[in-house]
Amino acid sequence: MEPRTTRATLQTVADEVGVSRTTVSNAYSRPDQLNSALRERILEAARRLGYPGPDAAARSLRRGRAGAIGLVFTETLSYAFADPYSVGFLRGVAEVAESSGTGLLLIPMPPGTDEAETAMRDAVVDGFCLYCMPVRHPAKKVIQARGLPVVTTDENDDPSIPHVGIDERASARLAAEHLTRLGHRRVAVMVDHVVEPGRAGRATVEEQRDSECAVLHGRLGGYREVLEEAGVDWANVPVVAAGRNSRPAAAAAAAHLLDVADRPTAVLATGDVLALGVLDACEQRGLVPGRDISVAGFDDVPEAARARLTTVRQPMGEKGRRAARLLLDPRDPGEAVPRVQLPTELVVRATTGPVPR
Amino acid sequence: MEPRTTRATLQTVADEVGVSRTTVSNAYSRPDQLNSALRERILEAARRLGYPGPDAAARSLRRGRAGAIGLVFTETLSYAFADPYSVGFLRGVAEVAESSGTGLLLIPMPPGTDEAETAMRDAVVDGFCLYCMPVRHPAKKVIQARGLPVVTTDENDDPSIPHVGIDERASARLAAEHLTRLGHRRVAVMVDHVVEPGRAGRATVEEQRDSECAVLHGRLGGYREVLEEAGVDWANVPVVAAGRNSRPAAAAAAAHLLDVADRPTAVLATGDVLALGVLDACEQRGLVPGRDISVAGFDDVPEAARARLTTVRQPMGEKGRRAARLLLDPRDPGEAVPRVQLPTELVVRATTGPVPR
DNA sequence: GATCAAGTCTGTATCGATACAGTAGAAAGC
DNA sequence: GCTTTCTACTGTATCGATACAGACTTGATC
Structure with missing residues (x-):
C-alpha cells in the first residue's frame, strides 16, 4: 500500500467515492441497504486506500456492545490453563460463546x-463471568458497578448475582461417605491452599475457618459432617495444603501424610489434580492405592479415568455452557435471579478399597 | 443505587462536584494530576451517582489501544481447549500477556x-496471534489490512509476517530416523486430517499434496525423505487420517492400520493426541507397544510422559511466550521481520523398539 | 516587585464510527 | 394526474472519553 500520513477512515473512503460517510458504513455493516454495484465500488476504493474496515473500538462505542464476554480469574491466567478442571469449564464457555459469534x-x-480495578474497568465486554472469585474480592465492586450482566461460578453468596454451581457440601459428602462405609476412620484431607496461596503444610481448624473460599468451606464441611457422624474428632483430621493446585506440589505435600507414624488409611483430596499428586507420591513409596491406602478426588477430570481414581464427578463443561448462556441470553427484568445447581455423582474406581489390616 | 433515566458519565460526575470533565477523568486515570482531597470528593460523588468509571470502549477509542491481544484459531474455540498442545501454547501466551497487564x-x-471477516474487524485488540491458520485463509487479508502487529505460529509462508515455529521437516525426520534405525520399513502414518476436516480414512498422495496445512506438509515431507532414504516407496506408505485431532478418533482410525493383513511394524503420528489414540487401539487388541509394534508421536504433551510415548518434543509454552513477546514488544520499523525457530528433540521412551521377528 | 516554577485545574478539539430522521427520485396504485 | 410506496442515499447528532495547550494560584527567588 502507499504510505499515508494519516489513517484512512470512513470519511476518506466516502470522499474518494463521492458518497456520504453513512453509505460507506452501510457498505460494511448493512449490505442490503445499498445497491450492490455501489457497494463494490466502495469496497474497491477502500482496498485501494488501505482502509481496514470500520474501527473496532469506535464501532463498539457507538453500538454499545463489545461482542465479547469477560472471564475473570483470581489465580493467574496461566494457571487457568494448567488445571484440567478449568480447561473443561473454559471449553464449555467457549462452545456457547462461539456459537453466538x-x-x-x-x-x-x-x-x-x-x-x-482498572483492569476490570478497561475490559471491553458485554458481561462478566466470575470464575472462582472470592466473595469479598475488591475488584468485584467495580465489576458490579459497571452494570453489565454477571454470573458467578462456584463461589457465591450474593443472591443478586446469577450463579452456576454444585452442592459442594453434599457432593463432598459422597466421597467421605464412600470411605467411612469402607471402614476408614483414620482419614486425611489434601487441599489446594487454605489462607495464603503458596503456603504448604498442615492447616489448623482456625485457618480452615478463616479461608475466604466458599468452595473449600463447602467441601471441608461435607467431609467433616460425615467423619463426625462416624465418630471421628475433626480436630484430629490432618488437613494438608499443597500450596498450589498442581500434581507435583500435591505429591510433595503428601509427605506430611505418608511419611508419619500413624499414616492415614485414606486421603480425601478436594480436587483431582491433588489426588493424582497423592497417587504419584504413593507410587514413589511403593504403596498400592486401593489396597494399602485409599485416595478419592473431586471433579473427575479426564486423567482421573486413566488413573482409575475414585472421585466425585461434576459436569465441568456443562457448568461453562450454562454460565455462558446466562450471560448471553437476555432475561426479563422481573424474573428471579437464576441459580443453577448441577448434579454430581460418586464415581468409584480402583483407588479406594477397604481398610488394610 | 437510585434508578436513573440515563447512565452517568464523566460529565454527570463533573457537574455534581463542580469541576471539569477532564478533572474527573484525571481522578481515575492520572491520580497524580490532582489534589488528593479533590480526588476523594470526585470518587465519592461517582459512587453516589453510580458512575461505573470511564467507559471501556470510549477509552479504548480515544487512547487508540485496547489492552488485549487477539488469538485467532481456525478450528473451533472449544477444540483449542481440547488439545493439550494448544493449551500449553495458550498458557505461554497467557503468562506473558498477564505480566504486562x-x-x-x-x-x-x-x-x-x-x-x-466481520469477526476479525470487530475484535478490539492491539495485535493478532494467528495460531495454525492456513496460509490462504480469507480472514487473513482483513487481519493484515487492520495494520496491527501480527505474529503467526506454525503455519506461515509470508515473509512479511513475524513468525514463531520449529523446523517441521527436520523435527519429523528425528522420529522417522529413530524408527528406520530400529529397522522398521513397514511404517504407517497417522494424521489429523488432510483435505477436509472430519473425513477419516486413508489419504492418497494427491490428497496429501493438496492439503493447505504447511505443518502437515513439513512433517509428512520429513517422514517421506527418511523413508525414501531407507528404500521405502512412499506410495506404499499408508497415511491414515483420524478426521479429528482426538484420542478416540485416532483409536477408531487405527483400525485401518492394525486390522489388516500386513500390519505395519511402526506408526508415526503427527501429534501426540493421535499417538495416544493409537496406543489405546493397541491396548484393545492386546498389542504391546515397543514390542509388538512401535508408535512415535509429536509434541511431547504432558500425557506423553505418563504413557511412556516416544515422541519429538517441541517447546509449546516457549512458543506461546515468544509469540506474545513479539506482539507486545515494540520493534523498530527498520528491523528485519523476526522469524524464531525453536529447537526440538527426540524423546525416546518405551513405545518404540526393534522390529518384531 | 518582577520572574519563575510547580502544582492544579479548565476548555476545546478530537478519536471513528452508527442511529435515526429525512429527502430525492422512481415505480406503483387508483 | 396525484398520491402512495419503495429504494437508495444523506446529514446531523451523538456514543464517552482523553490529549493537549493554556490559565490561574501560590510560593519562592533574586
Missing part, C-alpha cells in the same frame, strides 16, 4: 487493588 | 467468509 476475553488479575 | 481475546472463527 461472541469472543472470550480472558482478563488478567493484577496483584494491586487499583490495578485490578 | 494485557488481556487475551479468544476470537471465534465463524464458518462463512463474510462472518469471519
Whole structure:
C-alpha cells in the first residue's frame, strides 16, 4: 500500500467515492441497504486506500456492545490453563460463546487493588463471568458497578448475582461417605491452599475457618459432617495444603501424610489434580492405592479415568455452557435471579478399597 | 443505587462536584494530576451517582489501544481447549500477556467468509496471534489490512509476517530416523486430517499434496525423505487420517492400520493426541507397544510422559511466550521481520523398539 | 516587585464510527 | 394526474472519553 500520513477512515473512503460517510458504513455493516454495484465500488476504493474496515473500538462505542464476554480469574491466567478442571469449564464457555459469534476475553488479575480495578474497568465486554472469585474480592465492586450482566461460578453468596454451581457440601459428602462405609476412620484431607496461596503444610481448624473460599468451606464441611457422624474428632483430621493446585506440589505435600507414624488409611483430596499428586507420591513409596491406602478426588477430570481414581464427578463443561448462556441470553427484568445447581455423582474406581489390616 | 433515566458519565460526575470533565477523568486515570482531597470528593460523588468509571470502549477509542491481544484459531474455540498442545501454547501466551497487564481475546472463527471477516474487524485488540491458520485463509487479508502487529505460529509462508515455529521437516525426520534405525520399513502414518476436516480414512498422495496445512506438509515431507532414504516407496506408505485431532478418533482410525493383513511394524503420528489414540487401539487388541509394534508421536504433551510415548518434543509454552513477546514488544520499523525457530528433540521412551521377528 | 516554577485545574478539539430522521427520485396504485 | 410506496442515499447528532495547550494560584527567588 502507499504510505499515508494519516489513517484512512470512513470519511476518506466516502470522499474518494463521492458518497456520504453513512453509505460507506452501510457498505460494511448493512449490505442490503445499498445497491450492490455501489457497494463494490466502495469496497474497491477502500482496498485501494488501505482502509481496514470500520474501527473496532469506535464501532463498539457507538453500538454499545463489545461482542465479547469477560472471564475473570483470581489465580493467574496461566494457571487457568494448567488445571484440567478449568480447561473443561473454559471449553464449555467457549462452545456457547462461539456459537453466538461472541469472543472470550480472558482478563488478567493484577496483584494491586487499583490495578485490578482498572483492569476490570478497561475490559471491553458485554458481561462478566466470575470464575472462582472470592466473595469479598475488591475488584468485584467495580465489576458490579459497571452494570453489565454477571454470573458467578462456584463461589457465591450474593443472591443478586446469577450463579452456576454444585452442592459442594453434599457432593463432598459422597466421597467421605464412600470411605467411612469402607471402614476408614483414620482419614486425611489434601487441599489446594487454605489462607495464603503458596503456603504448604498442615492447616489448623482456625485457618480452615478463616479461608475466604466458599468452595473449600463447602467441601471441608461435607467431609467433616460425615467423619463426625462416624465418630471421628475433626480436630484430629490432618488437613494438608499443597500450596498450589498442581500434581507435583500435591505429591510433595503428601509427605506430611505418608511419611508419619500413624499414616492415614485414606486421603480425601478436594480436587483431582491433588489426588493424582497423592497417587504419584504413593507410587514413589511403593504403596498400592486401593489396597494399602485409599485416595478419592473431586471433579473427575479426564486423567482421573486413566488413573482409575475414585472421585466425585461434576459436569465441568456443562457448568461453562450454562454460565455462558446466562450471560448471553437476555432475561426479563422481573424474573428471579437464576441459580443453577448441577448434579454430581460418586464415581468409584480402583483407588479406594477397604481398610488394610 | 437510585434508578436513573440515563447512565452517568464523566460529565454527570463533573457537574455534581463542580469541576471539569477532564478533572474527573484525571481522578481515575492520572491520580497524580490532582489534589488528593479533590480526588476523594470526585470518587465519592461517582459512587453516589453510580458512575461505573470511564467507559471501556470510549477509552479504548480515544487512547487508540485496547489492552488485549487477539488469538485467532481456525478450528473451533472449544477444540483449542481440547488439545493439550494448544493449551500449553495458550498458557505461554497467557503468562506473558498477564505480566504486562494485557488481556487475551479468544476470537471465534465463524464458518462463512463474510462472518469471519466481520469477526476479525470487530475484535478490539492491539495485535493478532494467528495460531495454525492456513496460509490462504480469507480472514487473513482483513487481519493484515487492520495494520496491527501480527505474529503467526506454525503455519506461515509470508515473509512479511513475524513468525514463531520449529523446523517441521527436520523435527519429523528425528522420529522417522529413530524408527528406520530400529529397522522398521513397514511404517504407517497417522494424521489429523488432510483435505477436509472430519473425513477419516486413508489419504492418497494427491490428497496429501493438496492439503493447505504447511505443518502437515513439513512433517509428512520429513517422514517421506527418511523413508525414501531407507528404500521405502512412499506410495506404499499408508497415511491414515483420524478426521479429528482426538484420542478416540485416532483409536477408531487405527483400525485401518492394525486390522489388516500386513500390519505395519511402526506408526508415526503427527501429534501426540493421535499417538495416544493409537496406543489405546493397541491396548484393545492386546498389542504391546515397543514390542509388538512401535508408535512415535509429536509434541511431547504432558500425557506423553505418563504413557511412556516416544515422541519429538517441541517447546509449546516457549512458543506461546515468544509469540506474545513479539506482539507486545515494540520493534523498530527498520528491523528485519523476526522469524524464531525453536529447537526440538527426540524423546525416546518405551513405545518404540526393534522390529518384531 | 518582577520572574519563575510547580502544582492544579479548565476548555476545546478530537478519536471513528452508527442511529435515526429525512429527502430525492422512481415505480406503483387508483 | 396525484398520491402512495419503495429504494437508495444523506446529514446531523451523538456514543464517552482523553490529549493537549493554556490559565490561574501560590510560593519562592533574586
